[in-house]
Every structure is written in C-alpha cells, then in structure tokens.
Amino acid sequence: MIFGHAITAQQLFGQLLIGLINGSFYALLSLGLAVIFGMLNIVNFAHGALYMMGAFVAYFLLHELGLNYWWALIGSPLIVGAFGALIERTLLVRLRGLDPLYSLLLTFGVALMIQGLFQNEFGASGLPYAIPPQLSGAHNLGFMFLPNYRAWVIGFSAFVCFATWFLIEKTRVGAYLRAATENPTMTRAFGLNVPRMITLTYGFGVGLAALAGVLAAPINQVRPGMGVDIIAVVFAVVVIGGMGSILGSIVTGFTLGVVEGLTKVFYPEASNTVVFVIMAVVLLIKPAGLFGKVA
Amino acid sequence: MAMAEAAAPTLAVSGLQAWYGESHVLHGVDFEVRPGEVVTLLGRNGAGKTTTLKAIMGIVGKRAGSVVFAGRETIGLSSDRVARLGMAICPEERAIFASLSVRENLMLPPRVAPGGLTLERIFALFPNLAERLASGGGKLSGGEQQMLAIARILRTGARFLMLDEPTEGLAPVIIRQIGRTIAELKHEGFTILLVEQNFRFAATVSDRYYVMEHGRIGIGFGNSDLDANNMEKLHVRLGV
Secondary structure (H helix, E strand, O other), X not given: OEOOEOOOHHHHHXXXXXXXXXXXXXXXXXXXXXXXXXXXXXXXXXXXXXXXXXXXXXXXXXXXXXOOHHHHXXXXXXXXXXXXXXXXXXXXXXXXXXXXXXXXXXXXXHHHHXXXXXXXXXXXXXXXXXXXXXXXXXXEOOXXXXXXXXXXXXXXXXXXHHHHHHXXXXXXXXXHHHHHXXXXXXXXXXXXXXXXXXXXXXXXXXXXXXXXXXXHHHHHOEOOOHHHHHHHHHHHHHHHHOXXXXXXXXXXXXXXXXXHHHHHHHOHHHOOOHHHHHHHHHHHHOOOOOOOOXX | OHHHHHOOOOEEEEEEEEEEOOEEEEEEEEEEEOOOOEEXXXXXXXXXXXXXXXHHHOOOOEEEEEEXXXXXXXXXXXXXXXXXXXXXXXOOOOOOOOOOEHHHHXXXXXXXXXXXXXXXXXXXXXXXXXXXXXXXXXXXXXXHHHHHHHHHHHOOOOOEEEEEOOOOOOOHHHHHHHHHHHHHHHHOOOEXXXXXXXXXXXXXXXXXXXXXXXXXXXXXXXXXXXXXXHHHHHHHHHOO
C-alpha cells in the first residue's frame, strides 16, 4: 500500500515496460541531438519533425513501394539523413560562425514548415502501421505479458545506442569526430575535411531520429504531430544529461523513461511533469547536466 | 649552399598579407625556404611570426598574396588541401586534443604521402610517449605535449614542417632532445620552418634566419653572416 491504493505487479511491470519503451525513444532522440550539438554546436529544433518524417517515410516505403518494415529500418534513416545533410549543406552552413541562436531559429522554422506540410497533406489523425509479422505476438514471462515488438524496440535501441557510443568513443572515425569537435581549425590543418564531417554528422544525428520514428510507427501510429509530442521531453532529457554528452544522453534517456513510468504507477498526477521537475532540480545543482563537462 | 640555391624553393612566400577580424597583421611578407633547409623566423612578440606560419597553413581569418608550395600556388586552398600537399604544422599552443588519448592524438593526422616515420622511429626519438599511449591527451606535462605535437606530424609523410616555438617554457633537457630531433630530421632531408624567440637554440639547428618586424620581413641572413657586425644589428632588432 503506497499512496493509499494497492499496486499490482502487473501494473508495476506494465508501466516499467512503457517507461523503457519511451526511454528507448528518448535515448535515441537525445543521442542524435547530443551528436549534433557536440559537433555543430547547434540545438537542432527540427529533430522532432525529422523523427516524424522517419515514421512517414517508413509508411510510404510500405504503401508506395511495397518495402516492408525491415527495409524501412535501413531506408528511412538513409533517406531522412540525406535530407538532413541537404539542410546542413544549403541552410545551416550559411550560419556557421554566427551566434547559435540563429541556427536554433532556423531549425525551429524548418520544423514548423515540415510539420505544416505533413499536417496539410495528411491531417492530424494517425495512419496505421502494422507490426511486422516476425515480431507480432507476445511472451508470457509469468509476472507479465511482454509483446515481442516492444522487447525488440528496447533491445534494438539499446544496441544502436551502444554502437553509436562505441563508434564515437572507441574508433578512428570517432577520434576524428572528437578532434573536430574540440578544435576544428587544427583538425582541418592536419588534412581532414572538417566541413564534410560536419555535414555527415548532422545527417547521422538526423538518421538516428528517423530510426526512432520507424521504431515508433507500429506503436504510436504515424501522425504529423508525433514529433511535437515527444520533443519537449527529449530536450529536457538532453538538459538533464548534459548538452552534447553521448553517454549522458543514453543513460538519462532510458532512466527518465523508467522514472516517468514508475511515476505513473505511484503518483499518476505527476507523470507528465516529473521530467521537468527533475530538470529544474538538476539545473539548480549541476547546471552543466549530470554528465556535462563544466563549461 | 650552391646546390640548394639552384633548386626550386620548397616554399616561396611573397606579398603575404593576413588579417584577424579587423586587424591587419601581416603587411606583405616575402621569403623562401629551399629543400632540406632549416629556416628560422626571429622577431619580437607581435611581429607576426606565428601569424605567418598560420597564414601559410591557411588557418588565419583572411589572407592574400602568394604562397607557392612544392611548385603550386596554395593561397586559394583550404587548410586540409594544403596539408595534403605535404605540409604540417606544430602550433605554439601545441593543440593536443584533450578528448583523445595519446595514441589517438598520435594517429590522428592522416597520411598525406609515403615515407613518414614509423612508430618505432618516433618512439626511439621520444621514448616518453611510448609509455603514455593510453593516457588522456590532457594529462601530459608540457614537455610531453610538445613531443607529441611534433611526433604526430612525423608519421604523416609531410616533408615540410612548421614548428612554432617548440622550446617555449620547457626544461633544458627537453630542449636538447627537441634540438637533436630537429637535427636528425634535417639530416633525413626534411625541410623545416621554425619560429623561435630563443636565438641560442635556433642557432644550433638553423641554416638561415629572417627577422620579422611589424608584419614584414626586416632582414635575412645565413649562418656564415653571423659575424660580430651582424650580431650587433640582430641584438638591436630583437632587443635582446
């Protein structure tokens, strides 16, 4: 008996699962934001809209070209990532060296335009996207039913997060990225094409958002508003984890998803605000975020 | 010297101007470095020595004039393309990447040509580095940072090196180690442009000198010109 009402194991594990699912999306999206912020020093306000585009591209691939979920998992991040690279090459590149506020405003404008276009075309209601047959069904774990697709989303997100962390922290390509983040001028003077690295990094971060969109499509339906709904929480996650911190965004993403889920069990009234309360507390105690380096 | 005079210069700088934002720092720098030479830029603080190296590399805000490297005009090229022609810089601030390990720092600059030093050679020159490979780049002492900053441009195959005050703030034993390294590189045919405040050190490794004043080259002279008369003039110009 907590807070005056009984909590069943079913309820607890059910919300824990939803928390982990949401946490997977928070982690993938804030990871993309962290990668982009680290390298380009911009806060990508278009991230939610690009996540939504990822889901829509999956939908188009299926219904226009007959390419199933597994193709979408590869194709959508590539297509939307390429679109992101185009935004960087044509628009963001012009704002380099200016106050980050300009690129923030630009990406915000891009987000509004993308959302507006999709809303005009498809309305506000959602389009269904079926769970791939290989992942339908559920397993009875004894204490709860675990839908296969949800288990897949959690496992695959964790894998992608780990792979991204490994790529950036442990490989030669990652060393190039870290060097270009720390000192772009000298990195370039060693013969590395830093502007191209910046474009590819933005495309990669956007691709992660699109991947999250594909994963979300069978769970949440494909809606023009799906990005707006999630992005406010994701920005809070980024602030709590520490701007630009790779590990911070992953750990904070999953953790806050779970915290949100548990709040729904123990004090449902606070479940929509708990993340922002945590953000406020973290900002008061550690302004650079839990994993952020002191600026 | 006669042979070297005849060869086309590795680097020919003429009318080089450079700006940092609004301030005009270089006002037409002219000099050249011939293959296999060690040439030192001398001059007081603020004379434009560091800016000259950065302008040659293409990492100043804005530059104009002519920089011909290996027979090719590079004034319009970005720094990554200049680097790939076989030029490398070891900047005054050393620019060791704190977010990279020592090994990652060492392996960062891509190969631009065959014939770079092997890791074995590099560790023979700088034994300390071999022991610190797993350390973070930010954890090194000043001397180790300087060794790493020089070491990492030796394995790229670049045959023209620009070293900006490699002895600044270092202990005499490390200065001697760096002096030996420069002598060895020269012996192997590397061409080196050095910036030094420490004329005593520069005199142990250099073939020729240029003295910079107010963003221009004042005088140039070779080792053979270092008689009492010239030393007097040099002392006046450098204020030492």
